Amino acid sequence: xxxxxxxxxxxxxxxxxxxxxxxxxxxxxxxxxxxxxxxxxxxxxxxxxxxxxxxxxxxxxxxxxxxxxxxxxxxxxxxxxxxxxxxxxxxxxxxxxxxxxxxxxxxxxxxxxxxxxxxxxxxxxxxxxxxxxx
Amino acid sequence: xxxxxxxxxxxxxxxxxxxxxxxxxxxxxxxxxxxxxxxxxxxxxxxxxxxxxxxxxxxxxxxxxxxxxxxxxxxxxxxxxxxxxxxxxxxxxxxxxxxxxxxxxxxxxxxxxxxxxxxxxxxxxxxxxxxxxx
Numbered sequence: 001x002x003x004x005x006x007x008x009x010x011x012x013x014x015x016x017x018x019x020x021x022x023x024x025x026x027x028x029x030x031x032x033x034x035x036x037x038x039x040x041x042x043x044x045x046x047x048x049x050x051x052x053x054x055x056x057x058x059x060x061x062x063x064x065x066x067x068x069x070x071x072x073x074x075x076x077x078x079x080x081x082x083x084x085x086x087x088x089x090x091x092x093x094x095x096x097x098x099x100x101x102x103x104x105x106x107x108x109x110x111x112x113x114x115x116x117x118x119x120x121x122x123x124x125x126x127x128x129x130x131x132x133x134x
Numbered sequence: 135x136x137x138x139x140x141x142x143x144x145x146x147x148x149x150x151x152x153x154x155x156x157x158x159x160x161x162x163x164x165x166x167x168x169x170x171x172x173x174x175x176x177x178x179x180x181x182x183x184x185x186x187x188x189x190x191x192x193x194x195x196x197x198x199x200x201x202x203x204x205x206x207x208x209x210x211x212x213x214x215x216x217x218x219x220x221x222x223x224x225x226x227x228x229x230x231x232x233x234x235x236x237x238x239x240x241x242x243x244x245x246x247x248x249x250x251x252x253x254x255x256x257x258x259x260x261x262x263x264x265x266x267x268x
Contacts, residue, residue, distance in 0.1 A: 074256060125208060
């Protein structure tokens with residue numbers, strides 16, 4: 001069912017510094033920062049030849065990643081995102097197998113303008129997993 | 135400098151259960167478990183179309199991931215691995231830019247039979263990064 005690894009999301013305490021390190025020290029292609037107020041994040045995309053790293057920083061009140069950053073002051077790897085062809089079929093299969101879908105269980109439009117869902121990390125070995133219909 | 139994302143490593147408390155979930159629930163192609171005593175891990179490779187997930191479990195005494203698992207009983211994302219063309223040139227550039235290389239600073243032969251180094255997570259926003267010469 002799962003296809004490509006769409007991205008790895010890394011929460012960072014200083015987005016400009018992290019973007020600069022990925023650009024100049026790691027030598028990667030790095031986007032300008034993009035505010036996504038609906039998601040409570042500002043993101044910088046690091047484009048690798050086969051996938052993306054998404055550097056995330058909280059934006060606004062009640063950002064879902066603010067608590068992660070307060071628990072992990074240096075930052076850290078937040079989630080992985082796997083692509084699926086049909087997010088409703090994927091969700092129903094995962095739920096039938098006992099995985100919990102976060103929120104109200106209905107897909108939201110994610111940072112790339114496509115439907116996404118998050119799965120409970122306790123059901124996937126401590127890993128927060130996003131699935132995205134591509 | 136960094137190229138492809140070679141893999142994402144996820145430490146899990148029960149390797150057989152995790153492999154089975156990735157195979158049957160997530161529908162991915164999953165390898166048999168492989169003991170890597172020199173690295174203190176047993177690993178299962180999850181093959182995605184564009185990269186790999188490596189499920190890791192401690193093997194033997196003094197495994198470097200045993201402490202991670204004792205701190206994260208459910209498991210969690212342990213590191214990301216970026217490919218480089220020349221690991222010595224990469225190491226020297228990263229050190230010149232102030233990043234700390236773990237261990238004695240000399241590449242070791244990694245789980246794929248190729249030279250690897252790990253970079254200090256405090257220098258990369260809480261993310262443990264492996265570089266691998268491919």
